Amino acid sequence: MRMPDAAKPPVLRAHEIHVRFGALHVLRGVSFDLARGEGAVLLGANGCGKSTLLRTLNGLATVESGRVDLNGRTITDAPSRVLRAARRQLGYVFQHFNLVPQLSAHQNVLFGAMGQRRFGVLSVANAFARTEDRERAMQCLERVGLADRATHRPAELSGGQQQRVAIARMLMQAPQVVIADEPIASLDPKAGREVLELLWRIVEEEGLSLLCTLHQLDLAQEFGKRIIGMKAGRVVLDAASPGIDRADLDALYQGAVRVDAAPTPQEAAA
Numbered sequence: 657m658r659m660p661d662a663a664k665p666p667v668l669r670a671h672e673i674h675v676r677f678g679a680l681h682v683l684r685g686v687s688f689d690l691a692r693g694e695g696a697v698l699l700g701a702n703g704c705g706k707s708t709l710l711r712t713l714n715g716l717a718t719v720e721s722g723r724v725d726l727n728g729r730t731i732t733d734a735p736s737r738v739l740r741a742a743r744r745q746l747g748y749v750f751q752h753f754n755l756v757p758q759l760s761a762h763q764n765v766l767f768g769a770m771g772q773r774r775f776g777v778l779s780v781a782n783a784f785a786r787t788e789d790r791e792r793a794m795q796c797l798e799r800v801g802l803a804d805r806a807t808h809r810p811a812e813l814s815g816g817q818q819q820r821v822a823i824a825r826m827l828m829q830a831p832q833v834v835i836a837d838e839p840i841a842s843l844d845p846k847a848g849r850e851v852l853e854l855l856w857r858i859v860e861e862e863g864l865s866l867l868c869t870l871h872q873l874d875l876a877q878e879f880g881k882r883i884i885g886m887k888a889g890r891v892v893l894d895a896a897s898p899g900i901d902r903a904d905l906d907a908l909y910q911g912a913v914r915v916d917a918a919p920t921p922q923e924a925a926a
């Protein structure tokens with residue numbers, strides 16, 4: 657992974673974010689920066705608030721206080737025009753791939769260009785798609801090694817291949833920051849490793865920033881140069897990966913990890 661450019665402002669900054677769902681205080685003052693070209697793994701037990709954090713980063717979760725900046729521009733509570741522009745810079749890779757089942761791999765990749773085109777879905781429907789977009793979508797499929805599967809529908813592809821199509825779609829979008837939300841959770845260990853290798857290689861070749869949630873601690877240490885660990889709605893670990901003790905990673909999954917855990921008697925009395 658390219659070294660982050662310390663002279664430049666962070667491409668993504670989460671500053672003291674608090675999110676509540678009714679009485680449930682889910683994000684409890686989350687802050688971190690992501691530099692251009694930096695790849696970080698986000699770890700944390702189920703229910704610690706990771707998904708809520710990822711939803712906050714693109715303005716989908718309502719923030720009680722704090723803010724998210726993308727390229728130095730605050731997107732929290734920003735007008736929809738600013739939010740739309742920001743979302744074009746955020747590429748997503750999901751656990752369940754989120755491909756359109758009726759469409760071919762090539763058409764799914766074309767969808768990555770939707771945000772860049774004035775007429776949205778129509779612009780990327782095959783009959784209307786620009787030749788340059790169609791060609792670029794093929795190049796993206798080539799980058800993930802699936803040019804020969806361009807006409808296949810998702811159901812005709814393995815899970816690993818579907819995730820590679822999703823990575824090609826993200827590439828087509830040409831974002832600055834990639835958010836990968838448990839990208840290998842639906843895959844077997846071999847396919848999962850291959851997908852991680854591909855994702856990290858592409859992110860590195862493109863000079864993108866990556867925030868990737870994982871549940872496999874070995875892979876987190878192997879791929880993430882930096883690990884951000886969450887526990888019960890807070891960032892409790894943020895460090896360069898080679899220097900982190902395994903015990904510190906294990907601790908992320910021990911004790912009160914969930915934001916909806918009943919308070920201890922001491923907390924309740926406070």
Ligand SMILES: Nc1ncnc2c1ncn2[C@@H]1O[C@H](COP(=O)(O)OP(=O)(O)OP(=O)(O)O)[C@@H](O)[C@H]1O
Nearest residue numbers: 677682700701702703704705706707708709915916
């Ligand atoms: N829209 C919502 N309304 C009410 N509660 C919510 C909402 N979204 C999340 N929560 C609650 O917030 C808590 C944290 O959920 P979140 O999905 O952020 O955790 P997570 O760390 O991503 O867990 P997982 O790894 O299981 O996805 C959970 O108790 C969840 O039920």
